[in-house]
Amino acid sequence: xxxxxxxxxxxxxxxxxxxxxxxxxxxxxxxxxxxxxxxxxxxxxxxxxxxxxxxxxxxxxxxxxxxxxxxxxxxxxxxxxxxxxxxxxxxxxxxxxxxxxxxxxxxxxxxxxxxxxxxxxxxxxxxxxxxxxxxxxxxxxxxxxxxxxxxxxxxxxxxxxxxxxxxxxxxxxxxxxxxxxxxxxxxxxxxxxxxxxxxxxxxxxxxxxxxxxxxxxxxxxxxxxxxxxxxxxxxxxxxxxxxxxxxxxxxxxxxxxxxxxxxxxxxxxxxxxxxxxxxxxxxxxxxxxxxxxxxxxxxxxxxxxxx
Ligand SMILES: Nc1ncnc2c1ncn2[C@@H]1O[C@H](COP(=O)(O)OP(=O)(O)OP(=O)(O)O)[C@@H](O)[C@H]1O
Ligand SMILES: [Mg+2]
Numbered sequence: 019x020x021x022x023x024x025x026x027x028x029x030x031x032x033x034x035x036x037x038x039x040x041x042x043x044x045x046x047x048x049x050x051x052x053x054x055x056x057x058x059x060x061x062x063x064x065x066x067x068x069x070x071x072x073x074x075x076x077x078x079x080x081x082x083x084x085x086x087x088x089x090x091x092x093x094x095x096x097x098x099x100x101x102x103x104x105x106x107x108x109x110x111x112x113x114x115x116x117x118x119x120x121x122x123x124x125x126x127x128x129x130x131x132x133x134x135x136x137x138x139x140x141x142x143x144x145x146x147x148x149x150x151x152x153x154x155x156x157x158x159x160x161x162x163x164x165x166x167x168x169x170x171x172x173x174x175x176x177x178x179x180x181x182x183x184x185x186x187x188x189x190x191x192x193x194x195x196x197x198x199x200x201x202x203x204x205x206x207x208x209x210x211x212x213x214x215x216x217x218x219x220x221x222x223x224x225x226x227x228x229x230x231x232x233x234x235x236x237x238x239x240x241x242x243x244x245x246x247x248x249x250x251x252x253x254x255x256x257x258x259x260x261x262x263x264x265x266x267x268x269x270x271x272x273x274x275x276x277x278x279x280x281x282x283x284x285x286x287x288x289x290x291x292x293x294x295x296x297x298x299x300x301x302x303x304x305x306x307x308x309x310x311x312x313x314x315x316x317x318x319x320x321x322x323x324x325x
């Protein structure tokens with residue numbers, strides 16, 4: 019398998035003097051081609067910082083980041099902006115479509131910026147807009163679309179250049195539960211139909227359960243990770259809930275945030291075990307410790323075992 023992304027021992031400090039925040043603390047991870055990875059963890063654990071340093075919006079304080087084997091941490095600004103345009107796709111919480119362009123013009127914009135061939139651009143526009151179910155909306159302006167349609171258009175724009183990596187920070191943050199699920203189906207079809215490699219930050223365990231793999235951050239480090247394998251989405255959802263409860267702290271949700279689908283919050287099946295520990299995971303709470311999601315106490319005794 020080809021490694022698309024390698025984050026090696028990255029530390030990021032913000033501020034200076036006596037008010038220094040260590041947002042990332044020697045974090046290492048890698049993402050393989052075609053993987054759909056979710057990044058979860060309590061507020062302030064470093065999720066957005068991680069995405070920003072990978073996106074080269076922010077510079078690391080130490081360590082290195084490689085995308086398709088190229089060291090981003092060594093590139094100069096001019097080289098970086100071309101690299102960002104050609105190799106990365108972005109989906110943010112707020113759709114970031116340009117209001118004065120039609121939806122079609124927005125989607126095709128990254129290809130126009132690289133002066134791609136017109137016929138090829140039209141073909142690619144047709145292909146991605148059909149796959150992402152926005153083909154009927156191309157002549158409208160973003161203001162005439164629903165939140166879900168706008169976010170699907172933003173996804174189409176993110177993948178039209180076949181980027182090495184799609185970065186998404188809370189892409190469902192402004193959507194209701196139905197549209198959030200639809201957007202996750204969209205992410206999965208981007209992943210399947212176009213082989214997109216996706217790294218997505220989310221607070222929502224239902225959203226996270228659509229990914230192939232979930233990384234949990236705590237205090238600027240990877241604290242745990244889980245793989246979907248061939249398990250159902252509900253099973254992954256339950257495991258995310260269990261890990262988040264063990265993770266404790268402020269929980270995986272922002273205060274007052276509701277999970278998408280209370281109906282999937284079934285109890286953990288007997289015998290389910292969650293592994294945590296390993297390199298960089300010292301200090302993980304014992305099973306059953308810590309506050310659960312949304313401030314509820316989670317008693318996982320007997321269900322979460324340290325492996
Ligand atoms: N521009 C900045 N200046 C100073 N400190 C910052 C800055 N950006 C982030 N931090 C600090 O770095 C840490 C990690 O922040 P980050 O935004 O990455 O967290 P997060 O996991 O994305 O949180 P949330 O879930 O609330 O979005 C926090 O302690 C935060 O206060
Ligand atoms: Mg954030």
